[in-house]
Amino acid sequence: xxxxxxxxxxxxxxxxxxxxxxxGSDFWHTAAVPRLGVPAVMVADGPHGLRxxxxxxxxxxxxxxxxxxxxxxxxxxxSSWDPALTRSVGEALATEARSLGVSVVLGPxxxxxxxxxxxxxxxxxxxxxxxxxxxxxxxxxGMQARGVxxxxxxxxxxxxxxxxxxxxAEVDERTLREIYLPAxxxxxxxxxxxxxxxxxxxxxxxxxxxxxxxxTTVLRKEWGFAGLVVSDWGAVHDRVAALAAGLDLEMPPxxxxxxxxxxxxxxxxxxxxxxxxxxxxxxxxxVERAQREPDGLGDALDVAAHHALARxxxxxxxxxxxxxxxxxxxxLPPGSTVAAIGAFATTPRYQGxxxxxxxxxxLDVPLDExxxxxxxxxxxxxxxxxxxxxxxxxxxxxxxxxxxxxxADVVVLFLGLPDSAESEGFDRTHLELPAxxxxxxxxxxxxxxxxxxxxxxxxxxxxxxxxxxxxxxxECWLGGQAAGGAVADLxxxxxxxxGKLAETIPLRLQDTPSYLNFPGDSQQVRYGExxxxxxxxxxxxxxxxxxxxxxxxxxxxxxxADPTLAVTGSVADSDLAVDVTVTVTNSGRRAGAEVVQxxxxxxxxxxxxxxxELKAFAKVGLEPGESREVTMRVGERAFSYxxxxxxxxVVEPGEFLLHVGTSSRxxxxxxxxxxxxxxxxxxxxxxSTLQEWLAxxxxxxxxxxxxxxxxxxxxxxxxxxxVAVIGTMPLSTLAGFGVAGFDHDELDALVAxxxxxxxxG
Numbered sequence: 044x045x046x047x048x049x050x051x052x053x054x055x056x057x058x059x060x061x062x063x064x065x066x067g068s069d070f071w072h073t074a075a076v077p078r079l080g081v082p083a084v085m086v087a088d089g090p091h092g093l094r095x096x097x098x099x100x101x102x103x104x105x106x107x108x109x110x111x112x113x114x115x116x117x118x119x120x121x122s123s124w125d126p127a128l129t130r131s132v133g134e135a136l137a138t139e140a141r142s143l144g145v146s147v148v149l150g151p152x153x154x155x156x157x158x159x160x161x162x163x164x165x166x167x168x169x170x171x172x173x174x175x176x177x178x179x180x181x182x183x184x185g186m187q188a189r190g191v192x193x194x195x196x197x198x199x200x201x202x203x204x205x206x207x208x209x210x211x212a213e214v215d216e217r218t219l220r221e222i223y224l225p226a227x228x229x230x231x232x233x234x235x236x237x238x239x240x241x242x243x244x245x246x247x248x249x250x251x252x253x254x255x256x257x258x259t260t261v262l263r264k265e266w267g268f269a270g271l272v273v274s275d276w277g278a279v280h281d282r283v284a285a286l287a288a289g290l291d292l293e294m295p296p297x298x299x300x301x302x303x304x305x306x307x308x309x310x311x312x313x314x315x316x317x318x319x320x321x322x323x324x325x326x327x328x329x330v331e332r333a334q335r336e337p338d339g340l341g342d343a344l345d346v347a348a349h350h351a352l353a354r355x356x357x358x359x360x361x362x363x364x365x366x367x368x369x370x371x372x373x374x375l376p377p378g379s380t381v382a383a384i385g386a387f388a389t390t391p392r393y394q395g396x397x398x399x400x401x402x403x404x405x406l407d408v409p410l411d412e413x414x415x416x417x418x419x420x421x422x423x424x425x426x427x428x429x430x431x432x433x434x435x436x437x438x439x440x441x442x443x444x445x446x447x448x449x450x451a452d453v454v455v456l457f458l459g460l461p462d463s464a465e466s467e468g469f470d471r472t473h474l475e476l477p478a479x480x481x482x483x484x485x486x487x488x489x490x491x492x493x494x495x496x497x498x499x500x501x502x503x504x505x506x507x508x509x510x511x512x513x514x515x516x517x518e519c520w521l522g523g524q525a526a527g528g529a530v531a532d533l534x535x536x537x538x539x540x541x542g543k544l545a546e547t548i549p550l551r552l553q554d555t556p557s558y559l560n561f562p563g564d565s566q567q568v569r570y571g572e573x574x575x576x577x578x579x580x581x582x583x584x585x586x587x588x589x590x591x592x593x594x595x596x597x598x599x600x601x602x603x604a605d606p607t608l609a610v611t612g613s614v615a616d617s618d619l620a621v622d623v624t625v626t627v628t629n630s631g632r633r634a635g636a637e638v639v640q641x642x643x644x645x646x647x648x649x650x651x652x653x654x655x656e657l658k659a660f661a662k663v664g665l666e667p668g669e670s671r672e673v674t675m676r677v678g679e680r681a682f683s684y685x686x687x688x689x690x691x692x693v694v695e696p697g698e699f700l701l702h703v704g705t706s707s708r709x710x711x712x713x714x715x716x717x718x719x720x721x722x723x724x725x726x727x728x729x730x731s732t733l734q735e736w737l738a739x740x741x742x743x744x745x746x747x748x749x750x751x752x753x754x755x756x757x758x759x760x761x762x763x764x765x766v767a768v769i770g771t772m773p774l775s776t777l778a779g780f781g782v783a784g785f786d787h788d789e790l791d792a793l794v795a796x797x798x799x800x801x802x803x804g
Contacts, residue, residue, distance in 0.1 A: 046334040049327045052079045053320065061323040062305040065286060066296035070276075071096060073292065073330060084333045086194070086273075086294075087143070089136055090150030090166050091116045091394065091523065092401035095143045111139050112349040112524065113394055113401035117151060117178075118501050119360035119520035121168035121545035122595070124638045125662050126181035128359055133185025133193075135349050140191045142344040146333035147192040147238055150399075153179045153226040154242075156502075156546050157202040157576050158561040160471040165395040165501025165521050169545040170577030170592065172222060173657050176229030183234040190337035192237025192329065195230050197275055199223055199257055200570075201242035204470045205562035208277070211245035214570035219246075220685035220692075221574055224261070231266045237329060238271045241290060243278045250285075252278045258289035271325040276398075283308040291322040346404050350525055354407070357522035357529030363540035363596040364506065364516040364548075370495055371515050372536030372598055373453065377420035382447040383410050384428045384487070385457030385480075385497075392459050392499040393526045397467025407527030409457060409497075416531040424450060429479040431461050436482035445486055454492045455534065456484065456513070459499030470562055474505045474552050481509060488512030497530055503548045507589045518542075536598065541636035541662070543595035543706070547578050550589050556580025578707045579653040593640050593657070593706035599631030599667065603639065606703050606712045614694050614720035619679040621716060625703055626672050629665035636664040641675045642702040642710060643682060648695055649723075650684055655702055655710075677701075682718055688725050696720040727797055729790050733777065734770040745793055750784045 056064070060076055068074040068083055075083040088094035093111035114120070114132050123129070140148050152163075156170040168175035183193040200212035200223050214223065230236055239262060242251040251257060252274050262268045273292040279285050282293055282301035293301055308314035363371070375381070388410040394401060414423045428444035430437055448454045458480050465471055475481070487494060494513040498504065501521045510516065517540070522529055532538035549555055556579075560571040575583050578592035606625040612618035623641055639662075642655040659675035682699055683692040698717050704710035727735065727742045736742040769777065778790045785793065 046331050047080050049324060049331055052076070052081060052327055053324055055079055056323065058306055058309065058316070058319075059302070061319050062302040064323045064326045065292060065305065065319065066282075066298065066301050067292065067294045068296065070295045073326060074296075081327065081330060082334070084146040084330050085144055086147040086149055087140065087145045088150070088398050089140070089145075089148040090152055090399050091120070091132075092399075092403070093136065093139050093143060093145060093148065094399065094401055095140075095145055108400075108402045109143055110402050110404045111143070112346070112353055113403040114353050115357050115360045115523040115526070116165040116395055116399070116501060116521040117168045118165045118545070119522050120356065121174060121178055122362050122518075122520065122542040123356065123359040123662075124174065124543050124545070124660055125359055126177050128356055129178045130181040130185035131352060132356060133182035134189055135352055137186040137189035137191035138344055139349070140186075141189065145191065147194055147329070148186060149194045149240065150196065151179045151182050151193070152196050153230065154197055154199075154201045155223055155226070155576060157570070158470075158555060158557040159474060159503045159546065159549070160552075160561060161202055161502070162204040162465050162470045163395075163397070163467050165465065166399055166467075168226075170547065171545070171657050172225035172229075174545055174660070176226035177660075179226060180230050180234045183230055183236050187234065187237065188337070190335065192270075192333065193234075194238040194240045194273060195227060195236045196240035197242035197251075198227055198239050198262070199242060199251060200246050201244055201251075203562045203568065204468055206566060208243045209245070209566050210563060211248050211567050212570060213247060213567055215573065215687075217685045217687050218570055218573045222576060228266055231262065231268045235268070236270055237332065238273050239268065240273050240275055241278055243275050250278070250280055252290050253281060253284045253288045255288040263289065271329050283314055286322060287314060287318055291325045350405060353523045354525035354528045354532070357519070357526045358532050358538040360520055360522060360542050361529065361533055361540050362518040362542035362544055362594075363598075364518055364590055364594075365510060365513070366596055367514045369515070369598070370453070370493060371517070371534065373417075373534050374536075375417065375421050375452065379453075380422045380424060380451045381413070381417065382424045382426065382444075382451035382454045383413055383457065384426050384444045384447060384454055384483070386427045386429055386431045387457035387459050387499050388425055388455075389427075390431060391527055392461065392521065393523055394521050395466060395501045396462050399467070401524075403524035406524050409527035409530050412527040412531035413455070413534065416535045416537065428456075428483045429477070434477040434479055436479040441483055441486050444483060445490065448487050448490065448492050452493070454487060454494045456487065456494055456496050457499070458484070458496055460501065460504065465501050471502070474503065474549070476504050476509075484509045484512050495534065497534075499526070503546060505551075505589070506548060507550050510589075536633075539598045539633055539635040540595065541597060541638070541664075543593050543638045544590055545592070547581060547588050547592045547707075548590040549581070550587060554581070554586050554588070574651075574653055579656065582654040582707065588708075591706050591708040593638070594709070595638070595706075597631075597635045597637070599629055599633040599635040601635070601637040601665070601705070602628045602630045603703065603705070603711065604628065606714055608701060608714050608716055610716060614679055614718065617679065619682075619718070620676055621678075621681075621701070622674050622676050623659075623701055623703060623714065624672055624674045625712070626670055627663050627665065628670040629667055632667050634664070634666050636662055637705065638662045639673050639675065640704060640706065640710075641677065642707065643677065644700040644702060645682070645684075645695070645697070646700060647697055648684070650686075652684060655700075655707070657707070686723070686725075689723070693723055694718060694720040695723065727794070729775045729778075729794050730773040732771050732773055733766065736774060737766070737770070741797060745797055749789070749793060
């Protein structure tokens, strides 16, 4: 397809045409400039499958989209801990997008799961930024390798649906830098997405769409983002302010208002035309890039192959939480009977509600797939057991389920959250399964049946209250259109579970770190837990959890042995690298895959840090008896924290511990490593404390020299009790007391001398 020269087009655009380019032309298209050969390009929803709306569809509504493969949602894909798999899904999404004329897919979402109550958690990967960043980077790379742009979203601190268009996320910079921004940063630095989508919410009082620190200082200047910033749909409140802050494209356009405001602001000299030129250029670059035909594309769209990929992805995403006996995989002799109970057996819940809803190309029904997999020699009965229209227990449905269970050798109980329980647009208020499902579990368990629970939900549910009543629990999340087939594969052993939890399952909602600060009120939400979301918070308080981050069982067993580490480079030279190698052995009788996880701890740090943090992981598939060495590499960033005083990432010298294991609470190995780093040079000021001056070599020397020249002053530094009492006082305060050996003028002279380079003194 012919393209155009961006520089030539930009030079010929009128002011009005440039203003039109920084708005879309309708709900899903950029603006065209026909006289200069600039076409419009189409964008579409699609974190886990395309929602491409034809021209006649209700674009604000959710129906009428073109058929597309519905893959597992991010909550499921994240549990695969498999970047290669998420890249394959990204490639498939791009292939389908190209077939439908879509140039940019609006996803993936990499916001952190601050609270398990967020109604949109099914669209997000994890409570951990390293895991989310790795998987999102792989997905974006896969999409863009096939000539379709990604739109990483929602930037930033978009962690709830309650009042999402107005709420201000009140969060300190260190927490932003260490928790809520790193996944975005990794995707930008490693994959350069075509677009980044700003969030609806405010961040510390400023709308994300108008946040120059986020959109320009951090995203462009620090991270080197070269693409286009697009608004979430309806996130722009002041087009001129947003343009000045670095937001390039408003979607959907407020035609006749936003474009007029931009032209007027430039005409009046309130907005430099260079700002408009920069955004218009980025729109042109996006459109031009979308016209190119990427090299090396494979065959045309294969719907059947994509369904097979969706089935594989769903199986890889499932997490086996419990398997007493073991009950699974099912090993049933001819003549056996299985009772498949639960409304989800015939009406599967396979995706979330809201803007990401996909019209699937086909849909596997779990009951049908289970019957097909077990074959004609095993009878599969079915009873609904509960209604999806109401949470109230229905005695008639429970009795029908009990009769089916009484005839069965094993009960497969399909449980989960209905559409009405979680969606874009609202948050959950509790973590419980519906009351009618809990009543059904109680009734079946009372008859001492062998029960396998299969869960379908987009965010965690409490399992502890009913876990003792069932023999196995298989968490399948929202597994996409092929989830029914994947469940059958997992239950029968055609597939072996290898998923690991990408989020902690707590014992109680009250234990969640954000509990007292979610969802806020009065259009503000305070991120009072700071760094301590997810497992970081549970570990800091040493709280018991139901299932820890990173946990997941298998039908086989694994052993980790012989961990070693090798250090190369240094912090001083900015090339520090630590390689941790461990031998993984499949000690069981079935092929399977294990996820080895590496966490870093800084036991002695001058600032508060989590007990340990995930910094690397590797998934390895092994045949029975097979062993393989796995190496995970971490760099300087893995040992760093964000210093608000220095405005940069810093590494404190000392001993770190590298924990190796298979979950955040199953870490049998702790490898010490000594990290040498230059001492931190925190600038001293007149408001620095006495302790801070004494901790600085130059500051201590200057202070000692000054005090030694003052009668009786030198003894203050030699008196530990005195230092303990006044050490936390700023020197400016001590100067005002008149007993420190110096006054304010002399303190100013000390600070000036400290800042004077030796060759200028």
